[in-house]
Amino acid sequence: MTNKFLLFILSCVFIALNFIGCSSSEYVNRKDKTVYDSGLSPYYEIPTALTDSSKIADIISDYSKFLKGKKIIIDPGHGGADRKNSNRDGSVIEADINLDVALYLKSFLIDAEAEVLMTRSSDQTVSLDDRSKIANSSSADLFLSIHHNTTSDKMDYRTNYTSTFYHARENDYDYEPYEHQIAKYIQRDLAYAMRNSGGLASFDGTISDYLIYEGDGFAVLRNTKIPAVLIECSFITNRFEEKRLGIKEFNEIQAWGIFNGLAKFFKNKIPSINLIQDKCEYTKDQLKLFVTVDDPFPLNVKSINVWYNKSEIDFDVNPIDKNIEIYVQNPIEGEYELKVVYADKRGFYAKPFNRKILIK
Ligand SMILES: [Zn+2]
CATH class of the missing domain: 3.40.630.40 (Zn-dependent exopeptidases)
Known part of the structure; x- marks a missing residue:
């Protein structure tokens, strides 16, 4: 068998395979983009x-x-x-x-x-x-x-x-x-x-x-x-x-x-944040907000972020009692939002904590 003849046979096989491939899986007419039903059953796995x-x-x-x-x-x-x-x-x-x-x-x-x-x-x-x-x-x-x-x-x-x-x-x-x-x-x-x-x-x-x-x-x-x-x-x-x-x-x-x-x-045991109203204090010079974190692990202090009136605000942390104290100087009458974000040592975030604070 000459090399030329072998090449001819291989080309025929390749072209034939291409046609077989087209007839079994190609069901989109590329010219007019018509989609034809493939006849295949939908695939899914039942758990x-x-x-x-x-x-x-x-x-x-x-x-x-x-x-x-x-x-x-x-x-x-x-x-x-x-x-x-x-x-x-x-x-x-x-x-x-x-x-x-x-x-x-x-x-x-x-x-x-x-x-x-x-x-x-x-x-x-x-x-x-x-x-x-x-x-x-x-x-x-x-x-x-x-x-x-x-x-x-x-x-x-x-x-x-x-x-x-x-x-x-x-x-x-x-x-x-x-x-x-x-x-x-x-x-x-x-x-x-x-x-x-x-x-x-x-x-x-x-x-x-x-x-x-x-x-x-x-x-x-x-x-x-x-x-x-x-x-x-x-x-x-x-x-x-x-x-x-x-x-x-x-x-x-x-x-x-x-x-x-x-x-x-x-x-997952998710930590939670709670505002303790009894421990919040208000004078005309200062508002103290008192928040506790419920977390069975040691407090992950570096994850804490606090916003008051949509601006980040400083706070004090007691890592043993797991308390956060937030001080607002010269509070003005109105409604404000307190937001605290906390994640435990594993990286699990507490449920969103957003509280309306009313000063009157
Ligand atoms: Zn929809």
Whole structure:
């Protein structure tokens, strides 16, 4: 066999393989960008816990140690008059998928003895303002807004990833590292359950909402005064994702991912900050504010930051009694905000501490 003839045969095989490859996996006409059904089944993994009733009972019973009594507000995005976000052919509506995932999550949380409040439990209109009002009058531990993403380019059927948003950026006054920490826990377990990666806008898939609306962020995160995060589970416009999202079992898997992230977060003994009113003192020359830190570990003094009237202010620390004393000289009548941020030695932040201080 001559080398030329061998080369000819190899070329034929290569061209033939290319054609076979095209017919089995290429389903996008690159000229007119029409997307054809690949005929492939949607891919997802069912967590073993969801197929084994004794295993799920064990896990939920374990998680109830950390979730029992926790008050969680679940906010399924959109709904009612707002049903415009959908996949290309309109068969998968974001509002419906958000609600589906939210109801599965509610069920897991109730089983783990958490208290759950929903901003909507059916296909109804709830304004963004009302969603925040429900949260702000609840004294809940967490507000969790559930969404699915869409691309702005209607021809983009490829983009897909999981992201979890927190409000503001590090170094902004409104940034709460506690919220960012919860976002990380949810993001990790949700992305894993869905077998999605995080987006490339950040290293771990958690994203500041200022990246979308600089200086404002998302209204539900900006206006909600209890800890809040917003999840964009995946893109309903992705050609594979739109198929998975139409399957109830997959929506339960998403809820399972979020549930696992929440339980693992609350499993950590989180420090807390409290204002002791009896020990606060007021004269016309000076206001003394007295705050205690509840932390089983030795006090992590260098992590403490205090703001009064949105400006950083000096303070005294008693590391043995775990007290912080803040002195405001020549206080003026009015309403002010006291904000304290604290992280324990492991790096776990206390629940956001923001108190209105009224001087009259
Ligand atoms: Zn949405």
